[in-house]
Amino acid sequence: MDTWRSAVKKLGINREEGRKVQPSKASPLSGLVFCGHCGKSLGKHSKSDSSGKRYIYFTCASDKERPDLKCRQWRVYEEEILPNVIERLVEEVDRAILEQSNAKRPEEGEPSQLASLNVKLATLNEKLKREYEQLLSAPVHRKAAYEEILTRWEAEKAQLECQIQNLTITDGDVTSFAKWWDTVSGHLVTVLEIEWQPARRRVPCLLNGRDLRRLKRALGGKPGTCTLEIAMFDPDGNDMGREALRLELDHEGQVWEHQEVDEPVKPAVMIEASRFRNLLRTLGFKVTVWWKPRMVTKRGKVQESSRYLPDYTEIEVGSRKTVVAVKSSPRRNRSKQEG
Numbered sequence: 001m002d003t004w005r006s007a008v009k010k011l012g013i014n015r016e017e018g019r020k021v022q023p024s025k026a027s028p029l030s031g032l033v034f035c036g037h038c039g040k041s042l043g044k045h046s047k048s049d050s051s052g053k054r055y056i057y058f059t060c061a062s063d064k065e066r067p068d069l070k071c072r073q074w075r076v077y078e079e080e081i082l083p084n085v086i087e088r089l090v091e092e093v094d095r096a097i098l099e100q101s102n103a104k105r106p107e108e109g110e111p112s113q114l115a116s117l118n119v120k121l122a123t124l125n126e127k128l129k130r131e132y133e134q135l136l137s138a139p140v141h142r143k144a145a146y147e148e149i150l151t152r153w154e155a156e157k158a159q160l161e162c163q164i165q166n167l168t169i170t171d172g173d174v175t176s177f178a179k180w181w182d183t184v185s186g187h188l189v190t191v192l193e194i195e196w197q198p199a200r201r202r203v204p205c206l207l208n209g210r211d212l213r214r215l216k217r218a219l220g221g222k223p224g225t226c227t228l229e230i231a232m233f234d235p236d237g238n239d240m241g242r243e244a245l246r247l248e249l250d251h252e253g254q255v256w257e258h259q260e261v262d263e264p265v266k267p268a269v270m271i272e273a274s275r276f277r278n279l280l281r282t283l284g285f286k287v288t289v290w291w292k293p294r295m296v297t298k299r300g301k302v303q304e305s306s307r308y309l310p311d312y313t314e315i316e317v318g319s320r321k322t323v324v325a326v327k328s329s330p331r332r333n334r335s336k337q338e339g
Contacts, residue, residue, distance in 0.1 A: 027044045027056045027058075027078055027273070027277075028078075028082065028189050028273040028276045028277050028280075029044075029058070029078060029081065029082060029085065029277070029280075029287065030044050030277060031277070031281070032085075032277070032280055032281065032285055032286060032287050033058050033076070033081065033287045033288075033289060034286065034287065034288045034289070035060040035062065035071060035074060035288070035289065036288045036289055036290035036291075036314070037060070037062075037069075037071050037072075037074070037290070037291070038060065038062045038066065038069040038071040040060060040061070040062050040065075040066075040069075040071075042058035042059060042060055042074075042076070042289070043058065043059055043060075043061055044056060044057075044058055045057055045058070045059060049331070055077065055078070055079070055331065056077070056078040056079075057075055057076065057077045057078060058075070058076050058077075058078070058289075059073050059074060059075045059076075060072070060073060060074045061073065072291075072308060074289070074291045074308055074310075076289050076291075076310045076326070077329045077331060077332075079329050079331070080310055080326050080327065080328065080329050081287060081289065081310075081313055081326065082189070084313060084315060084324045084326075085280070085285065085287060085315060086189070086190075086191055088285075088315045088317060088322060089191065089279075089280065089283075089285070090191060090192065092283060092317055093283070098191055098192065098269045098271070117160055120160055121157065121160045121161065124153060124156060124157050124160065125157070127153060128150065128153050128154070128157065128204055129204060129254060131146060131149060131150055131153065132150065132204050132206055132254065133252075133253070133254065134146060135147065135150065135206065136206075136212070136253070150206070189270065189271050189272075189273055189276045190268055190269070190270050191269045191270070191271055191276070192266075192268060192269040193268055194264050194266065194268045195264070195265050195266035196262040196263065196264055196265065197262065197263060197265045198260065198261075198262060199260075199261055199262065199263040200258055200259065200260060200261070201258075201259050201261055202248070202256045202257070202258055202259075203256065203257050203259060204254065204255070204256060204257075205245070205247060205255045205256055205257040206255070207230065207247075207255055208231075211228070211230050211231065212255065214228060215228055215247055215249060215255065216249065219249055222249075223248075223249050223250055223251050224248070224249060225246065225247065225248040225249075225258070226246075226247060227244050227245065227246050227247070228244070228245060228247050229242045229243065229244050229245075230242060230243060230244075230245050230247075245257050246258040246259075283317060283318075284316075284317055284318045285315065285316070285317055286315075286316040286317075287313055287314075287315055287316075288313065288314040288316070289310055289312075289313050289326070290310070290311045290312055290313075290314075291308040291309060291310055291311055292308065292309060292311040293305055293306075293307075293308055293309075294307045294308060294309050309326075309328060309332070310326040310328070311325070311326060312324060312325045312326055313326055
């Protein structure tokens with residue numbers, strides 16, 4: 001329990017200090033990964049692939065420093081072992097503790113834009129509703145003008161909804177969040193993914209005259225909800241077939257579509273790499289990797305290759321040990337050196 005109290009206390013101090021992220025070249029697992037053959041700590045290295053994406057791997061240098069140990073220069077990619085470590089961490093620590101270490105943008109004293117964005121969205125929805133009503137009764141020669149305005153407002157609405165969702169998840173100002181994310185995006189470890197749940201939303205729906213009459217007939221001319229097949233067209237007017245939509249006709253004659261969507265209910269827990277590493281150390285994490293010869297077929301016979309692949313890892317937390325098979329990274333199929 002002393003270890004847990006120490007971890008919680010440390011996380012609390014980190015939050016109170018409000019320290020800004022200081023990106024480093026260290027891996028979240030630096031100093032925590034060991035060779036199962038000789039027991040030595042694995043050294044961290046990084047390279048960039050042909051696409052320019054940087055990746056990290058660990059190697060055992062005992063073949064050069066201690067040849068008497070008869071250890072090879074084994075290699076394991078960070079992406080091959082980090083998911084297993086995260087899984088064990090989540091098993092050991094509950095969400096409340098992890099959230100104390102969740103990466104937050106630095107507080108800058110700027111007022112949140114969430115309230116003002118919600119006001120803008122509500123105002124825009126009212127304008128859209130009125131414009132749709134006017135479009136339904138507009139003469140033919142005015143419909144194109146109304147549709148152009150509606151298209152522009154719908155695009156503005158989509159942008160506002162995206163900004164509001166970002167603010168809701170990150171709990172911060174859009175501009176400052178963007179600056180912060182640009183700084184730390186490559187130095188965060190996602191411990192828990194965003195949790196989603198099915199939800200419904202009600203959005204205005206513009207029907208042509210024929211489909212509107214069909215909807216009213218289906219509802220007996222009264223307000224209500226039903227499922228109706230509607231002709232769908234792309235922005236250029238090309239026919240995209242028919243789609244069954246759940247439609248509602250309200251008391252004012254406005255048509256609404258009921259959509260099934262997924263909405264975030266809990267934000268992701270992302271921890272800065274250095275803080276993640278300190279948390280693992282405080283909890284006593286140790287990752288030991290074992291390798292096995294790669295099997296190849298030569299002249300119809302299966303035999304051991306001079307190259308080795310990671311076989312399994314032993315993740316130790318205090319006195320508890322868990323053995324997990326290593327799932328090879330697709331990168332190995334592109335690599336010329338297996339290490």
